Amino acid sequence: MSDLPHKPSDEVIKYKDLQEVLIECADCEKELFKMLRIKPSDKVNKLLVKCPFCEGQSWLHELDGEYFQTSPDDLIVDEMYEDEDGVMIITMKGKNDA
Numbered sequence: 282m283s284d285l286p287h288k289p290s291d292e293v294i295k296y297k298d299l300q301e302v303l304i305e306c307a308d309c310e311k312e313l314f315k316m317l318r319i320k321p322s323d324k325v326n327k328l329l330v331k332c333p334f335c336e337g338q339s340w341l342h343e344l345d346g347e348y349f350q351t352s353p354d355d356l357i358v359d360e361m362y363e364d365e366d367g368v369m370i371i372t373m374k375g376k377n378d379a
């Protein structure tokens with residue numbers, strides 16, 4: 282390996298690994314949550330998102346890697362907890378809801 286001061290290839294790999302995963306309600310198909318993969322890893326993230334628009338929820342998602350979590354513009358996280366199976370249960374609510 283050379284010791285070049287600039288290693289542009291690092292950046293290329295980083296951006297290539299970015300991957301956006303959109304989590305939608307399984308019932309009404311509204312966009313509920315977004316996961317942005319920063320880098321691949323062995324870490325497994327399991328999550329399920331409860332829908333504020335209907336009484337439904339998303340499918341169970343299993344994603345491996347390191348992720349950054351974001352919400353759609355009009356939603357915020359109301360509650361988040363991990364159940365006994367290691368699944369993150371995320372309840373969303375509308376930003377303007379009381």
Ligand SMILES: [Zn+2]
Nearest residue numbers: 306309332335
């Ligand atoms: Zn729904």
